[in-house]
């Protein structure tokens with residue numbers, strides 16, 4: 597298949613992508629700052645130490661050239677320009693973008709979600725033609741749009757597939773949304789509270805399905821954006837029930853008709869005020885995407901990995917990135933607040 601260079605190879609997506617590419621016959625160079633490797637990679641995968649902030653180091657890893665450059669950790673226009681500067685030595689690129697770039701008809705996006713009535717109300721499902729936030733330096737979403745636009749504008753020199761990933765999950769996730777349920781179950785909490793009757797839907801993206809999309813895009817170079825997610829979009833209630841089934845526990849769920857009474861009660865990392873569901877038809881049509889795993893089938897390895905991470909550590913030590921993202925807003929495991937609310941609740 598040729599030579600593939602992967603930037604960000606030891607993260608949750610990279611591990612699965614390197615494996616999928618290697619198993620498909622690519623000669624893979626797997627780059628990360630730590631230079632590590634995954635136990636599931638074939639021995640032929642070459643793990644290298646690479647900080648993509650160092651242009652010369654990236655150029656050296658690409659060397660005389662590669663057929664595909666897979667960039668899992670591109671975040672802004674500067675990263676796009678860095679990739680385009682290597683276009684004479686790179687056949688094509690596959691770059692991870694995010695569905696956080698979408699804006700609704702009134703301009704709301706993930707950037708406005710903490711404002712009153714700020715959560716975007718997207719069409720269901722969201723096609724790739726949906727409007728986006730404006731490119732800029734302000735936020736994660738605006739930077740990703742800038743990244744996309746730079747790469748699409750250079751499509752004649754470097755054909756790039758941009759994969760707009762949904763909510764990514766799998767082993768080695770640094771901010772695992774499943775933790776909300778897994779930790780409660782491990783802590784013996786058997787009653788949970790879900791706002792919006794637990795009916796919210798936020799499109800999940802298994803690392804295995806993302807790896808499959810990367811594998812397919814690598815073999816079919818093009819200049820395009822594609823949504824990247826699982827075949828189904830379970831509700832929050834279904835996610836909780838699926839985790840219970842994997843862990844063999846029975847729980848009771850208090851389903852609230854409306855919004856959460858407070859950030860600490862009834863909201864989960866999977867909870868969104870309105871559905872976020874991606875149209876996957878373009879990926880199917882343009883690169884032949886057929887999901888390799890469903891949410892329920894992908895879950896056991898994620899749950900097992902999460903439980904292993906919590907075995908001898910506090911969750912904040914196991915997932916410092918997640919703690920620093922959520923702690924300023926809410927304590928995800930504020931059991932005292934939950935118990936106080938449950939004590940006053942009458943259905």
Ligand SMILES: NC(=O)c1ccc[n+]([C@@H]2O[C@H](COP(=O)([O-])OP(=O)(O)OC[C@H]3O[C@@H](n4cnc5c(N)ncnc54)[C@H](OP(=O)(O)O)[C@@H]3O)[C@@H](O)[C@H]2O)c1
Nearest residue numbers: 604605606607608609628629630647648668694761763764
């Ligand atoms: N999480 C989500 O729900 C979600 C949703 C949509 C899109 N995304 C996108 O997914 C991507 C993140 O992928 P992921 O979740 O697999 O990330 P991750 O698990 O955090 O892993 C990041 C990987 O990149 C490496 N890395 C970080 N900085 C690097 C640098 N400067 N040079 C080279 N390697 C570097 C890390 O290893 P070292 O630390 O050893 O370098 C690691 O291998 C981002 O593009 C993000 O926007 C995520």
